[in-house]
Amino acid sequence: MQLNRxxxxxxxxxxxxVSALFVPMSASADAAMDTLVKETLALEQAVQPSxxxxxxxxxxxxxxxVKAADAPAKLAATLIALEQDLAANRMEPAWSKQxxxxxxxxxxxxxxxxxxEAMATLMLAVKNEAIDVAFAAEMAAWxxxxxxxxxx
Numbered sequence: 001m002q003l004n005r006x007x008x009x010x011x012x013x014x015x016x017x018v019s020a021l022f023v024p025m026s027a028s029a030d031a032a033m034d035t036l037v038k039e040t041l042a043l044e045q046a047v048q049p050s051x052x053x054x055x056x057x058x059x060x061x062x063x064x065x066v067k068a069a070d071a072p073a074k075l076a077a078t079l080i081a082l083e084q085d086l087a088a089n090r091m092e093p094a095w096s097k098q099x100x101x102x103x104x105x106x107x108x109x110x111x112x113x114x115x116x117e118a119m120a121t122l123m124l125a126v127k128n129e130a131i132d133v134a135f136a137a138e139m140a141a142w143x144x145x146x147x148x149x150x151x152x
Contacts, residue, residue: 032112036075040066040119044082047090047126055085072115076106079115083122095125 041063051059062081069075080103087099098121106118 029112033070033072033075036112036116036119037066037069040069040075040078040082043119043123043126047082047086050090052085052089055089058085072112073109076110076115076118079118079122080106086122086126091125098125 044059044062044066048059058081062078065081066075066078069078083099083102087095102118102121105114110118
């Protein structure tokens with residue numbers, strides 16, 4: 001129950017703040033990109049305890065590609081890879097209804113707000129899995145970091 005409240009709070013703050021991401025690319029955009037990279041890694045770390053052997057084999061290369069992401073489209077590709085593993089192996093069937101539109105939103109050259117919103121959506125879906133109860137304690141810090149990027 002507390003986990004659901006924490007994620008509901010995260011969802012509200014994240015979705016409200018998404019519109020604030022529509023800022024010109026600048027030094028603050030570089031900092032925002034760096035934060036989204038960091039938080040993408042944190043999201044993957046949260047689901048790591050339930051990772052499949054296949055994901056564990058790909059994890060090192062995936063982490064390297066996240067760290068090398070220097071544009072929203074490159075980060076979107078890493079989110080898609082993570083989501084594909086989650087959708088195929090660890091997500092509830094209800095996610096299948098969101099899978100295609102979620103993936104479609106990240107194809108092409110998505111903007112930073114689109115990537116941030118997709119990250120928030122995936123986080124909410126992961127929450128439904130209750131993958132790692134300890135992550136609930138980390139959720140407040142994760143929410144603040146992502147929200148700070150959204151309001152820059």
